[in-house]
Every structure is written in C-alpha cells, then in structure tokens.
Amino acid sequence: MSKLVLEPVLVVMDRQKPARFFWGKHWVYAEKITDRWRATGQWWAGETEKMFFRIQSREGRLYEIYTDGKGWRLYRVYD
C-alpha cells in the first residue's frame, strides 16, 4: 500500500543523488536509490519535466520524491 503525499521537502544531495530529506519533523536517510525515472507530466497544462527517485530508507521504508528543477516534493510513501 502507498499513499500520495505531494508535500514540499528539503533534500540534501550527495554525488547527484538524494542522500536524505527532511519530512515529518525529522530526516529520512537514503540507504539506497532503488529506481529513478523522468516524467513529463501534463505538458499541455504547462507542467515541466520531473525527475523521480525511489528511496529505501535506513529503516527499510520506501519513499518517492521528485524535483522539477525548482524544488523537491515527497510524492508517495509506501507502507
């Protein structure tokens, strides 16, 4: 199960990869990036391209965060 979050998050990068992000009043550390992809979104409505990362945290939870070049958002959290 997963839930859509769509909240802005603060991300710290390490060698062009997210290393940790701040959400829910604490840092989530990336154990590993399990997947990454790009999505164009609704280009016809003026949306810009987004880069998605699926992150496995040190605690073993899965998160998806994305950046559209301007900022970062937590997209989805997996139970």
Add this chain to the structure above:
Amino acid sequence: MARGGAFTGSTIKSSRGFAHLHVHSPFSFLDGASHINSLLEKAAALGMDCLAITDHMSLSGAVKFTREALKRGIKPVLGAELTLENGHHLTVLCKDENGYRNLCRILTESHLKSERRSPQVSMDCLIRYKDGLIVLSGCRRGEIPWLILRKRFSEAKAACAKLVSAFGRDSFYLEMSESALPGSSGLNKALEELGAEFKIGVVATNNVHYANKEDFPVHDVLTCIRTLTKISQVSPERRLNAENYLKSSEEMAAEFRDYPWVLETSRRIAEECRFTLPLGKTNFPSFPVPPGMSSAEYLRKLVYDGAVERYGRITGDISRRLDGELHVITKLGYEDYFLVVWDLVEFARKSGIRHAGRGSAADSAVAYCLGITDVDAIGQGLLFERFLSLERGEKPDIDVDFDARRRDEVTRYAYEKYGQDHVACVATYNTFQARAAIREAGKVLEFPQELLDVFAKRLPHISAEDIERALDSVPELKALHLSKGKVGKLVDIAKKLADLPRHLGTHLGGIVISRDPVTWISPVQVAAKGVTIVPFDKEDVEELGLVKIDLLCLRTLGAVDDALEYISNARRSRRENPLDYLSIPLDDAATYARLRTGETVGVFQLESPAQRALQTRLGADNIEDIVASVALIRPGPIKGDMVSPFISRRRGLEPVTYLDERLEPILKKTYGVILFQEQVIEIATVIGGFTPGEADNLRKLMTHKRSEREMAEMGELFVEKAVARGTSPEVAKAVFQKMLGYASYGFCEAHARAFATTAYKTAYLVEHYPAEFFAAILNNEPMGFYPVSTICVEARKRGVKILGPSVNKSFKDVTVEGRSIRLPLKMVKDVPSSLIDCIVTSRSKRGEFRSFQDFVERTGAQKDALRSLILAGAFDELGLSRKGLLWSLEKTLAVEEATKAAGGIARPLFDEIETAGDDFSLAEKIAFEYQTLGTGVSGHPAELWRPLLRRKGYKSSGELEEVEPGALVKVAGIPVRPHRPPTKSGRTVVFLSLEDESGLIDVTVFENVYHRYGKYLFPGELIPLAVWGKLQKRGEGLSVLAQCIMPLNDVLR
C-alpha cells in the same frame, strides 16, 4: 531487385561513437513525430555516420531514408520493429541483400495472413527467413524485458534461450532500450546478467520516436490520435517522458554509464549491416511473346500492323518515324513495358471498356499505332523526344484513362495475366494538411467540436505549416476571432504535424508489374480496397526500380458510354443507326457555336467558369482552338497573363509576329505564342542547335523553376549555340527571353490534344443530345465541376425536363424518357442498393406498386429509406400527399410489423390508416428535395425568392442580357464552387458562380471586397448569397464584379 543481384555493400565506413539502431520514422504511422530529414539532420549535426530506421511492420520509409542518408554521408541501415503473434516486439536489421529480401518476405507474409491494420509475425515465419537479419530483443514490449519487468526471471531466461537457439549467438542481441523509466535500472541489470549467462551481446538503443526532446508533445498528440485518447486521459501507449529522442553519443554514454560496452556493441552491429538499398535501377515487366520472337520483334510487328490500320498506307515518313521510336524504345529496353501497356489496352478494347491514353505518351506514334493513345503524333507533328529520349533514358510514363466503373476489370486482368506475385498497386502517403491537422489535434486537445468544425471548414486547402499565416490573412478565418490565447497551442501542434504521413492509401490507378517477384524488392500488403499494394508512393516505387503504369479512372468516359447508350436507344426507336462516336465530325458548326456562347457546363475540361469565360472570348471554330483552350486555362498561363494576348492574336486583333522566320513553322498553330512544352524543345533544337535530349533538359529546367543562376547559364549556352548557327545575338537573347516567359507555364501538347478530342466530342453531345448527355452526367455523379443541382438547371435551360424519382418508373440508373430525364433511385439519400434491386425486381415480377402499403409490404423497406423516398416525391404518383405519407409512416410500419407477426390478421387495419389532407408547401417540398436528392424537382429555390427579389431590383441570370455592361446590378443565388486560383500579382481573386432558376451568374471578387465579405464566401456551409456589383461583358460572356456580398436571408428578411 535487378536479376543477378544488384545490391552493393555500402562504402561508408562507420568509425566513431554510438549508432542508433532502433529509430521510428514517421512511417511508423502516428508513432514517429519527426520527418526523415529532421532525423538525419540531427544525426549529422551530432556527427553520427550511421543511422537505422526500424518502423513498425513497415519499410515505407526505406527509399526516402536511403536517398537522404546517402546525400548526407550517413550510412543507412534498414530494419523494422516486428510485432509477433504473442504481441511482443522484436527489432530486426538487414545485414545484407538476403536480409532485406527476407524482411520483405516476413512483412509480406505477416500482412497477408493477419488482420488488416494489425499484422503479426509468426515465429515460424521469422525463423524461416532469418538469414541476413540481426535480431534485437526489442523495447519494453519485447518478450524478455516484459517478463523481467514483471519479475518472471525464469520465464525471461527461457525466452532468451529460445531466441538464442532460433537466431544464433552471432545474430541475436539483448536490447537495453531505455534508461529513464520506472524499473529501467533493474531491467538493464537483468539484461546484462542474461547476456553474460548466454554469452550474447547486449546493445544500447533509445527507441527513438522523434528527433528532439521538444518534439515530445507532437508524439504524444500522435499517440492520442492513434489510440483515440483525449489529452487528459491515460493510455498505456502514451510515453511517460520525453526521452525517446535522438540522443548524442555523449548523452547515451551518460545514460548507460554503468554498461559502457553496450554502446560499443551498437558500432559493431552497424558495421555488420552492409546492405544499402540500390536506387535508380530498373526492373521492367516481362511480356510473354509468341515462341520464336523476341520482344522487340513482336513489338515491331504489332506497331506495323497497327500502323496499317491507323494510316492505311505506310509512307516513308511514317516508317522512318516508327523505326526511330522503336530504336529508342529497344535501345532503352522498354519493349516489354510497351507490350504490357498494349496488352492492357487491348484487353479493355476487347471487353468494351472505354479508354483513352493521356499525357506525354501521346507524343509517340508507336503508342498511337498500338492503340494506347488516339492522338496521331505524326499527323500533329508531335515530338517523340518530349516522351522518351536516349539521352535522358528516363522511365516511360504512360497514363491511360478508363471508364471509372470498369477500370478495376483491367487491374484484375493485370493480376491474372502477370501473376499475383508480379503485380501490385502503388500506395499514397496520406499526410496531415491544415484541415486534418486542426481537426485531429483539436479533438485530442479537447477543443469544442463546433469550433473545430467551423475552423477546419473555413481553412483553405493549405499546408498545416501555413495555418498561423492564414489566421492573420484569410477573412473568413479572421471573422472567427480566434486569438492566440484561444487556439495558439492547437495551431502550434497542428503546424508540427504538417506533412507527416498519417496512413497509407491506394494510388488512384498506379500499378507496378515486375519481372521478378515484387516481394524481392518490396513488401506487399493488402489495402482497404482488398488489392495488394507495395507500401511506397509513386516516386519511391520508381526509385526502387519498379515500373509504374497508371490505369486511371475517368468518369467522363463512363458518361460518354452512357450517353451513347441513351442516344442509341432513342435512335433505335426512330429506326435510325446508333451514333458512331469515332465518326463524330470535328468540324460541326453548331458545336462550335455552342462553345462560343460559353454554355459548356458538362463539357469535359471546358466547363469551369474560367473556361466558359474563355470560350466566349476565343471564338473557337476548329479543334486547334480546343487544344489551345485545354492548355490555356491552367495556373501557369493565367499567372503569366498569356490568355489575353493569345485571344487577341487568335481573333486577329493583334498581329502575329515572329522574332525569327524559323519560328513560324513551330509557333504558327499558336499564333506566334509559345504555349506548349514541345515548342520549347523544337525552338531549342532549331535555333539553338540543341540535341533533342539537351532541349528536353532545358524544358525541364524551365518547368521546374530552377535557380536564376542555372537559368542564366542555360541562357548563355542557348545564345552561344544559336549565334554559332548564324542567329544574331540580339535575336537569340530575345528568343530565350520569350522561352523564359512562357516555358514555365507551357503545357504538354500531346496531353492537351488527348484531352481536346474528348472535350470536343462531349461538347458535340451536349449540343445535339442534351437530354441524353445530361442524363449520362447525372448518372455518373459525382463528376466534373458542378453539383447535381447545377446540371439540372442547365438541362432545363436546354429544354430538358427533370422528372423526380418514382417507385414505379425509376430504375437504379438515370433513364431518359423522350426529352425528359428521370432521376434514379440511387440518387435518393438513404436508399440502399439492395432495396433498389428489390423494387425493380418486384416491379418486373408483380407489376407496379398500387399503394404505399403495397410498397412497404413487397419491399420491406426501412424507415430511413421510406422517409427519403417520400420527401423526394417518389410516391407522388400514387396520389398521396408527401406530408400525409410522412405522417402515417410510423403507423404503416407498425401495422406492417404487426401483420408479419400475426400472419396477416392485422391486414384489415391498413384501411384505417389515414393520411393528413394537406401537403407541404412548395418551399418545403423543394427544401426536402434538396435534402434527399441534392436538387429541386418541384422547382428551384430562386423561384420562391424571385417575386421579392424582383421588387428589390434583383435580376435573374436570364435577365442579365437586358442590363447595360458597366451598370450596377443586383443578383442572387446559390454559390457554386467559390475558389481562389493563383494570380500573376499574387493577390487573391475569388471566382464563383451563383446558381438561380435560369442558370449561372459568374461573379468575380477582388481582394479588397473579399477581405470584407470572405466570411460569406467560405462560411463552411452553404449560404445563398446576394451580390451587388458591376456587370462586365468580355466577349460574349457576362460576369458581375462584386462590390458587396451578403447572405440572401438578410435581403429577404
């Protein structure tokens, strides 16, 4: 492919970087968003020296791709993305000639065995024809990646083992096709491991669907068009991101940085693919000649036999000409081609299928003697070099028109005689133009349907690239107030769809007949019509080496045939001999007199408003005038403003002069004016001393509007050669200037002559047999320039009565009853052919229908058909009002149904059906007739408007003669064919005719008036118009120069 194997390996050596081996061109139809040139330009800009195309189940882009790639020094690799029977994809590339032939076989077998539009390859077929092919495991829809993405690893392994065993380690590669999709990293890792396990190569591709990242929206819209998806809807076919563009080697290296060797593999495969499609070779058809004779000997025999028939006695001149032509034909190896065309025409002749050769083939005396054309090239002094010459060595192009209804019989004969494997129709690429681009992109982008309708209908027939300009300049579009904010995005996308092929169609008449099986050269597939086609258009087919023959449909020939039958019936009833079409005299005074009045509606090639106007000014009195007429009303001569000077000289109002006395014999027949392309060739030969081939090159240079530099060079050569032959430099320069001025507009005389005979003969039929000829035209609608209603008005003008359709008197086709034309049942909207057959059969078996109920009972006609028949007046003679019948229609059908269900018990109820006593008004009747027949039978709408129009000072077409030329006049009618031909000044001039109860009124609208009233001229629907303007008289013709245009309703209100 030419016998003996003409393919040669490419000499281009791949040397650097990555090679894209999985690329979709627009010939993936709605799945490729960049033109072949754009893809190649991008590849060249990226420094790539090799590129493949791999369209979905198609090689349609192969010829263009090969030609354009070679021009840019890029090695073209041909292949395709195959869809297997299990729905999975595989990418295949041709290593060598055998691979190409095998790919053609695979595609052919798949297209012919599968459902149309969803061809699938069986594994068995692929294995059978695997030689010469390299197979890649495909995009994410390939079986292996598909299984891996679903974590079915052992099945993926089994699939890999199967494919390795089928194609071998050297010819099968795993394809890492994308890197920026969810799951890509896992997929690529698994592919790498699989490659290592099976010891097979892994290659990087990018599954390219467009040249640049910014082209993604176009591809997305195309995908939506293909999958009938709206932009806001989700579809698995739509791509998640814009990564499928032609990436540079560096970008690909970055994407696949974890597997650098997969880029190297792309180079290795590219180097292994050494096949280049040979272009420009010829694969002539083969004609089965009688034993003991060569093709050349047999052709010669047929030509001389034909010559005896055509000329009676063969003079030295005739024999020299025929021998000369035969020498060229044989030297170029075209004898079988001529024999094949002769064979097809001979079949048509024996089968009674009316036909006529057209085009430059009429320059050939051989074609005349073989019965391919009816123009005596020797008698008319036509130049064979315009058609064929040793220097040019071009493929001959013979076009033959056949009666449209029976042309397919000729095509069928070709298939039967030369074999299904050796004959195929030529395709056309249906491309996005302005209207379709707006409609289709607009639908995807969820614009309101009403807006798209009016937008598309008001767009002129222009390229989608020009939509933006049209929005700013075309008055009827400006009137829609479509701001950039409102339609900007739509116009942007539509513009980018310009000229992209949407789907394959079947060429109107082009077929190829080849010596070797067609599938050695091209794949073959089935078209919507059920015929086999090669998936290339006529230009590509010729480059591929196939020789095309055009078997065209000409409805006029069907109309002539019908007219002759009507005339024969009439003459038979008067105990007269049938009319001999071939013996129609070419000097009939009454026919020329009719032409001079401009009343030429229905006459082949001479019926457009411009032609009608020309006829009133030209004063035609012989067939040469008709030949000139056909050539004069063309964009070129009109643009070049050469019509008026020609008329003045023809009528003796201007002296006929020649710059050099040697020009007189060449230009005498056109009064010193260069009108025909053949004249350019002759002048270049006589004055410039050009060889015939050089002269034809000059003609081509002129007709194709080459650069000024090329023209100047050619001019210098002409003057130099002419001076060397004793012409003064001044005269030589002046002659070249004349040629420059006219040649680009010149028309092929042979073609004009081929058409002129039919034009004159149809004029003869209109003059002497108006009922029969107009009936024949109506029977062959849609044809010609005018709608049914105009033909009916013109027929009435000639004293012919138009009788409405009748369930008891009409047949499927139009019939002639004395001086009256009976409209046929096939003309009534919503009446199916099966019902017509049933009506006619029932009438012949059980006599006329006695009542409406009797009709319903005997034919079982459905509601829509009954409604149309009622409104068209087809039951009038049964004595019931149309309104009453319509009123009782539901009840009648209910009773009929109940009767059937109850086995006749309800029959007495019929007596209870009542019909309303009154009928529709005349206006309603006419409106319904237009709706169901396309014309009024009870009258013309203008008759209803006339009393009020008269009170307001409007004149009918019949009354214009009473008005002084130059006076202001008010006219009204139904607009017919408003059009904007090209003009010399480049300004827009609109020509249209207004149809009223007594004929046509020609109206000319200059640009300033058009800008104010364009929205009424091209509103996207039919609006009767009122026009105020100045009456003009040119020659015997009248026209109105519009000053004010408005919807007629505004006047009648």
